[in-house]
Amino acid sequence: MSFFKGREIYSVDTKGRVNLPAKMRKNLSPEANDTFVITRGPDDDPCIYAYPLDEWKKFEENLKKLNQFNEQERFFLRTLLYWADEIVLDKQFRISVPKSLLDFTRIGKEALILGSMDHIEIWDPQIFENYLSKKTESYAVVAESVMGIRKL
Amino acid sequence: MSFFKGREIYSVDTKGRVNLPAKMRKNLSPEANDTFVITRGPDDDPCIYAYPLDEWKKFEENLKKLNQFNEQERFFLRTLLYWADEIVLDKQFRISVPKSLLDFTRIGKEALILGSMDHIEIWDPQIFENYLSKKTESYAVVAESVMGIRKL
DNA sequence: CTGTCAGTGGGGAAAAGTGGGGAATAATGT
DNA sequence: ACATTATTCCCCACTTTTCCCCACTGACAG
Numbered sequence: 001m002s003f004f005k006g007r008e009i010y011s012v013d014t015k016g017r018v019n020l021p022a023k024m025r026k027n028l029s030p031e032a033n034d035t036f037v038i039t040r041g042p043d044d045d046p047c048i049y050a051y052p053l054d055e056w057k058k059f060e061e062n063l064k065k066l067n068q069f070n071e072q073e074r075f076f077l078r079t080l081l082y083w084a085d086e087i088v089l090d091k092q093f094r095i096s097v098p099k100s101l102l103d104f105t106r107i108g109k110e111a112l113i114l115g116s117m118d119h120i121e122i123w124d125p126q127i128f129e130n131y132l133s134k135k136t137e138s139y140a141v142v143a144e145s146v147m148g149i150r151k152l
Numbered sequence: 153m154s155f156f157k158g159r160e161i162y163s164v165d166t167k168g169r170v171n172l173p174a175k176m177r178k179n180l181s182p183e184a185n186d187t188f189v190i191t192r193g194p195d196d197d198p199c200i201y202a203y204p205l206d207e208w209k210k211f212e213e214n215l216k217k218l219n220q221f222n223e224q225e226r227f228f229l230r231t232l233l234y235w236a237d238e239i240v241l242d243k244q245f246r247i248s249v250p251k252s253l254l255d256f257t258r259i260g261k262e263a264l265i266l267g268s269m270d271h272i273e274i275w276d277p278q279i280f281e282n283y284l285s286k287k288t289e290s291y292a293v294v295a296e297s298v299m300g301i302r303k304l
Numbered sequence: 305c306t307g308t309c310a311g312t313g314g315g316g317a318a319a320a321g322t323g324g325g326g327a328a329t330a331a332t333g334t
Numbered sequence: 335a336c337a338t339t340a341t342t343c344c345c346c347a348c349t350t351t352t353c354c355c356c357a358c359t360g361a362c363a364g
Contacts, residue, residue, distance in 0.1 A: 037157075042292075060155055063269060064269065068268075068269075069194075071194075071196070072293070072294050073294055074194075074197075075287060075291060075294070076291055076294035076295060077268060077269065078266065078268060078273075078284075079284065079291050080295075081156075081157040081158070081159075081266065081267055081268055081269070082158075082159050082266060082284075083159075084157040084158055084267075085157070085158045085175075086157070086158070086175065
């Protein structure tokens, strides 16, 4: 079971490759087999989601339970799988990001890599800044509303 | 058990041949025997469904359960089977699409190939764009209820 | 100072995608 | 029945892209 945290800003080379930070490599479970499934983030958050293979497999099991003859569920499947792509880390532990996803996320020469529990997120650093500054609620307030009802 | 995902835009040559993306070849199980059963999609989705032979066999089992004396089910079966055709990949892993299906789906010089779990879909790229942009809310709804995530 | 590990860059072999000629097969017409 | 036309599909060849591998730099520890 992988658990990612922390962040780094790395360069994106001319071939669209982004390094996976060393600290996240260490949290990668062997079952992931140095393989990630990457897809796009939610509409409001233009970033890349990268799931280690083992985490993705769990998703797949849920997807298989859907009924493809239901229009809504069919639409959901298509949108999700449309962006999905399986990539293997190279010997230098780099992710090769498809051009379509770089365009979608507006990632240029630099990328912010963010550990987010079961997956990794890749952002354009500037866009992530904007995302943070747009939030009017303070971290403390949100923290309380999200976590406050539970005992830590 | 095949699980297809991702997408590619490939050209359709003058002979109506469309390449099967390499990543989808890899997810093709040996039992499929390089054979697909292709048919048309649902009414609102003018695309081609291509099932690997082994997945089609499972699908057949479900079809057999239908009641042919029910008018609706009879109609469904007839339409589905009317368009169905068995094709074998050539040595370059290309699908030769019948002209009738190219006409039905309005596919011209280019085709979008979409992995969709147990089958592959072939669309005219423009028509798929329209399909995607037509609906957005239902995606979030299904995502939340099905995947336990808000939006992906 | 030196060895190791992390991040970055690029050359070249291999694979993937594309196109077309021509033999085998089927369809059509006289 | 045979000739003519059309279609299918097998095979070869070209082009582009991918990715495997090696090499360089800088930071940090011993």
